[in-house]
Structures are given as structure tokens and as C-alpha cells.
Amino acid sequence: MNRIWLPAAILVATEAQLAVAEFVPGIERFEGKAFGARLIAYPVLMVLVPAIWWLVRRGERPPWGAFALIMVPFLVDVTGNSLDLYDSVVWWDDANHFVNWVPLSLGIGLLVAAGLPRAWQKVVMVAGIGALLAIAWELGEWWTFIRHGTELATAYEDTLGDEALGSAGAVVAGVLTAVLTRPDAVDARP
Structure with a gap:
């Protein structure tokens, strides 16, 4: 079944x-949020x-499911701003x-780690990629907001916390990747 509609809908909803x-x-x-x-x-x-693929x-x-997982965090981020959740919650x-x-790290894990033979290798690879992406994201936040002084007072603590939380999410995704790509689980995947 062709499920291109799901990542396409996520992209359109985000861009709108x-x-x-x-x-x-x-x-x-x-x-002031660099929209x-x-x-x-x-x-x-x-x-x-998807372009690299x-x-x-x-x-x-x-x-398409892995692509949608990679895309959905962008939609969640923008929707959180649209609903004013970053400032009100x-x-x-x-x-x-x-x-x-x-979902970001799980989508990547389903693409790059599925072929690894051992579960621990999948967990480590996905967690490592996710941690690198968490660092890259925080560098982007620094470039966009912090270096101009708009969030300087709380930047250090916030950055470390965000990197730790992103890395922890990537570990969860690594475990999910290992579970979902087990040979006996492949037939059950959506």
C-alpha cells in the first residue's frame, strides 16, 4: 500500500x-521565534x-512510515507554537x-539500523545518532536565539537539559528499533 499521503500531509500541515x-x-x-x-x-x-532515499x-x-516518523516532530513543534503551548505550558x-x-530517532533507526545483527548495536546506533541530532538542534537554537542574547540567562541549563532529554528519547527509540526490527517482528510491522 502506498502511504505517501501521510508524510505529505505532515509536510503540508507544517508548512501551512x-x-x-x-x-x-x-x-x-x-x-521573535525565527519563523x-x-x-x-x-x-x-x-x-x-526522502530525497536521499x-x-x-x-x-x-x-x-513512508519511517519518513512520517522523521517529519512529525517538526509538525509538533510548529503546532506547539501555533497553540501557544511553549509560553503557556x-x-x-x-x-x-x-x-x-x-519518532525522529525511530524513523532514522528503521532506515539505518534495521540491518544490524544485534539488538544492542541497534540501540547504540540509534541513541548515538539521536544524541548527535540533539546537539545539532541545540547549536541551531544557539545560533538563532541565544547568541543574540534573547535567552541568555537560562541558556546553559536549558541547553544541557534539552540535550539530555533528546538523548533519552533517542535511547527509547533505539530500544523500539531493536524490538520492531527483530526477525520475528518484521512481519507484524505496519
Whole structure:
């Protein structure tokens, strides 16, 4: 069954919210949150893995479910801003750094770690990739917000916490990857 509609719907829903944030003036919750940069960066990041797949593995059936898992954290992030959850729910940012890293890292794990022979190798690979992505994300936040001083007072503690939460989410994704890619579990996967 061709499930391209799922990652396509996630991409469209994300981009539509980003467009509203960028082009509809006067919405206070979007101000100072780099939505102009996100309008470009998020769709590029969302289609990067499917584009690489298409270039490297052309002719093979695309893993639309894995692509959707990689894309959904971007939708959750933008929706959290659209609903003003980052400013109105104290724990929302922390929850996102943990929860969003689970589908992101699981999607990547299903693509790159499924062929590894041992479960522990899958867990370590997915956790490592997820931890690197958590660091890269925090570098992006530093570049976008912190270096200009908008969040300087809480930057160190927030950055370390976000990296730890993202890495913990990646460990959970590593375990899920190991479970979902067991030889006896492959036939049961959606």
C-alpha cells in the first residue's frame, strides 16, 4: 500500500502553519521565534531523508512510515507554537525534547539500523545518532536565539537539559528499533 499521503500531509500541515506565522502580521506568539528561517529550514529538513532515499535507493519501495516518523516532530513543534503551548505550558518545551526525539530517532533507526545483527548495536546506533541530532538542534537554537542574547540567562541549563532529554528519547527509540526490527517482528510491522 502506498502511504505517501501521510508524510505529505505532515509536510503540508507544517508548512501551512509556518506560512501563517510568517505572513499574517500581529500574531504575538510567533514574534521573535525565527519563523522566517523555519519556513525554509523545516521543509528542507523534512524532505532531506526522502530525497536521499530517492537518490541512493531509487527503485526500492519507499518507507513512508519511517519518513512520517522523521517529519512529525517538526509538525509538533510548529503546532506547539501555533497553540501557544511553549509560553503557556511550563513543561511543554522539555516534553518536546524528549517526546519528539522518539519518532525522529525511530524513523532514522528503521532506515539505518534495521540491518544490524544485534539488538544492542541497534540501540547504540540509534541513541548515538539521536544524541548527535540533539546537539545539532541545540547549536541551531544557539545560533538563532541565544547568541543574540534573547535567552541568555537560562541558556546553559536549558541547553544541557534539552540535550539530555533528546538523548533519552533517542535511547527509547533505539530500544523500539531493536524490538520492531527483530526477525520475528518484521512481519507484524505496519
